[in-house]
Amino acid sequence: MTGANAVRQVFGFFSFLGRKTGKTRVFAILGLIPVALAVIVRIVLHGRSGLMAAVFTEVLMVFFLQFYIVILALFYGTSVTAEEIENRTLTYLITRPIPKPAIILGKATAYAVLMFAMVGVSLALSFFIMNAARLSDPDLYATFFRYLGVLGLGILAYTAFFTFLGTVLKRAIIVGMVFGFGWENVIQYFPGSTQKLSIVHYLKSLLPYHPPSVGGGGGRGVALLLFRLEPTTPLAAILILAAVTAGLLALACWLFRVKEYLYED
Amino acid sequence: MTAVIAASHLSKWYGNVLGLNDVSLEIEEGITGLLGPNGAGKSTFMKLITGQMKPAIGSVTIRGRKAWNDPDVYQGIGFCPEQDVFYEDVTGWELVTGLLRFYGYSRTEIRERAARALDVVDLTADKDRLIRGYSRGMRQRVKFAQTIAHDPDILILDEPLSGLDPLGKRKLIKLIKDFKKQGRTVLVSSHVLPEIEALTSQIVLIHQGKILAQGDVPFIRELIEAHPHQISVRSSDPRALAARFVGERSIQKMTFGADGRTLVVETHKRDAFFSRLTGVVLEAGIAVEEISSPDDNLQAVFEYLVGK
Numbered sequence: 001m002t003g004a005n006a007v008r009q010v011f012g013f014f015s016f017l018g019r020k021t022g023k024t025r026v027f028a029i030l031g032l033i034p035v036a037l038a039v040i041v042r043i044v045l046h047g048r049s050g051l052m053a054a055v056f057t058e059v060l061m062v063f064f065l066q067f068y069i070v071i072l073a074l075f076y077g078t079s080v081t082a083e084e085i086e087n088r089t090l091t092y093l094i095t096r097p098i099p100k101p102a103i104i105l106g107k108a109t110a111y112a113v114l115m116f117a118m119v120g121v122s123l124a125l126s127f128f129i130m131n132a133a134r135l136s137d138p139d140l141y142a143t144f145f146r147y148l149g150v151l152g153l154g155i156l157a158y159t160a161f162f163t164f165l166g167t168v169l170k171r172a173i174i175v176g177m178v179f180g181f182g183w184e185n186v187i188q189y190f191p192g193s194t195q196k197l198s199i200v201h202y203l204k205s206l207l208p209y210h211p212p213s214v215g216g217g218g219g220r221g222v223a224l225l226l227f228r229l230e231p232t233t234p235l236a237a238i239l240i241l242a243a244v245t246a247g248l249l250a251l252a253c254w255l256f257r258v259k260e261y262l263y264e265d
Numbered sequence: 266m267t268a269v270i271a272a273s274h275l276s277k278w279y280g281n282v283l284g285l286n287d288v289s290l291e292i293e294e295g296i297t298g299l300l301g302p303n304g305a306g307k308s309t310f311m312k313l314i315t316g317q318m319k320p321a322i323g324s325v326t327i328r329g330r331k332a333w334n335d336p337d338v339y340q341g342i343g344f345c346p347e348q349d350v351f352y353e354d355v356t357g358w359e360l361v362t363g364l365l366r367f368y369g370y371s372r373t374e375i376r377e378r379a380a381r382a383l384d385v386v387d388l389t390a391d392k393d394r395l396i397r398g399y400s401r402g403m404r405q406r407v408k409f410a411q412t413i414a415h416d417p418d419i420l421i422l423d424e425p426l427s428g429l430d431p432l433g434k435r436k437l438i439k440l441i442k443d444f445k446k447q448g449r450t451v452l453v454s455s456h457v458l459p460e461i462e463a464l465t466s467q468i469v470l471i472h473q474g475k476i477l478a479q480g481d482v483p484f485i486r487e488l489i490e491a492h493p494h495q496i497s498v499r500s501s502d503p504r505a506l507a508a509r510f511v512g513e514r515s516i517q518k519m520t521f522g523a524d525g526r527t528l529v530v531e532t533h534k535r536d537a538f539f540s541r542l543t544g545v546v547l548e549a550g551i552a553v554e555e556i557s558s559p560d561d562n563l564q565a566v567f568e569y570l571v572g573k
Binding site: 001005006009010012013016017020021022087088089090091092093094095096097098099100257260262263 | 279315316317318319334336337338339340342344346348350351352354355359363364366367368369411
């Protein structure tokens with residue numbers, strides 16, 4: 001079987017398997033939180049658009065960017081290798097006539113698509129409920145797709161990172177939590193080039209941003225949440241995120257191929 | 266005949282623990298039984314053959330190709346792991362069809378092969394039930410179904426009979442023997458001698474990571490016969506019983522149990538002792554309450570062979 005076909009078969013197997021796990025149900029329910037928030041805000045706003053809708057849309061993005069996609073990628077990414085070892089099901093995969101890297105690529109891609117579907121549904125529902133008064137505004141859709149694209153890139157980069165972590169470490173989830181909710185949350189607010197050592201910095205660099213001093217318009221009360229110091233240009237941010245994703249996945253594939261995984265007895 | 270599986274000076278460590286020690290072995294077509302107590306190195310050997318582990322020293326080849334990291338080798342191997350583990354949220358059908366995807370078959374062929382394999386293990390009626398709801402025997406059978414579904418030339422079966430009821434065992438033994446008739450190679454491990462004996466006459470004895478002996482059943486039996494057996498006889502008058510056996514040349518040692526009712530005999534010729542015991546009991550009118558063999562297990566035989 002060719003490598004590409006093997007990746008496709010692994011992708012198909014784990015797309016199916018991923019949808020059936022309890023983990024997916026739990027995270028799908030978690031994705032209803034912003035939807036519920038959007039409904040509440042809409043009721044409070046009594047159908048008005050403008051300032052508050054913009055403010056809460058940014059709050060939603062903080063939830064998606066700094067919590068939802070990170071926790072999804074953490075659990076799904078580390079599980080690409082770790083759950084197979086913990087559940088001892090790795091045997092069923094590595095005794096098949098498929099290259100080992102295909103297991104990593106196929107499974108990570110399947111989980112990334114699953115995460116993107118969960119995030120996409122949750123974002124679409126909450127975003128359009130929140131901005132229901134502006135549904136005829138074409139700019140709204142442009143903003144939505146931009147948000148969706150940024151979250152998609154975030155899912156890819158974080159999944160690659162946590163997949164790599166899972167192939168290296170036995171207790172990857174703990175280190176992953178420290179990275180995802182510690183390092184990523186703190187380092188992005190550091191001045192200078194240090195912040196460029198976080199994934200979220202590049203994601204935020206792709207988001208629309210209106211600094212508090214400009215215009216004094218909507219959403220500025222939460223500007224700190226999406227605060228950007230010395231943003232990277234959009235093109236550079238996309239290239240760096242793509243390089244991080246490809247590099248870490250390549251490393252994970254290489255490690256998975258050469259490393260021997262033993263079950264704990 | 267060319268060896269299908271060949272191990273040369275194969276060693277494997279788990280940290281400081283030796284899993285396999287300088288094993289050189291050639292396995293040919295037909296059924297070979299890998300017999301050894303728990304922790305002997307059977308699973309380690311099988312994991313090395315199936316490419317799940319990398320040899321620390323030496324090599325293992327399948328039809329001349331190294332087993333580690335060569336996916337093409339796995340096309341012709343069916344592996345049945347010892348562990349009772351599965352993707353629990355899928356049905357038996359979904360598991361078998363899902364794993365068949367990795368062999369490059371068309372959808373129709375996947376369905377046909379899965380249906381055939383599940384039928385062979387009598388799981389057709391339960392194929393749409395979640396594996397987490399399967400009994401131990403059913404789980405063992407679905408594990409065997411995924412092993413044979415792609416029609417492999419070589420079957421590596423790690424304790425395949427454990428967890429099966431007597432009927433299930435008999436059926437699986439017949440199935441494995443059918444594989445042999447088709448000219449395939451089967452390596453099957455067990456820590457239970459009668460199970461292996463029911464499958465094959467070719468046995469490899471493994472203990473503490475070393476191959477102790479290799480040969481056919483009579484040869485292994487001979488080794489076992491040479492092992493002095495302990496037989497415990499609880500009776501109404503153990504001393505009278507002992508007096509009758511003092512002159513027997515087959516008896517090496519006799520001791521009395523702490524309960525005052527048990528005679529423990531050590532003999533090289535177990536069968537001769539048992540036939541003599543019947544006569545003695547009848548002649549002397551001693552009431553025998555219980556006969557047991559405290560060391561009549563594989564572990565004792567291995568310990569004896571290692572000590573030898």
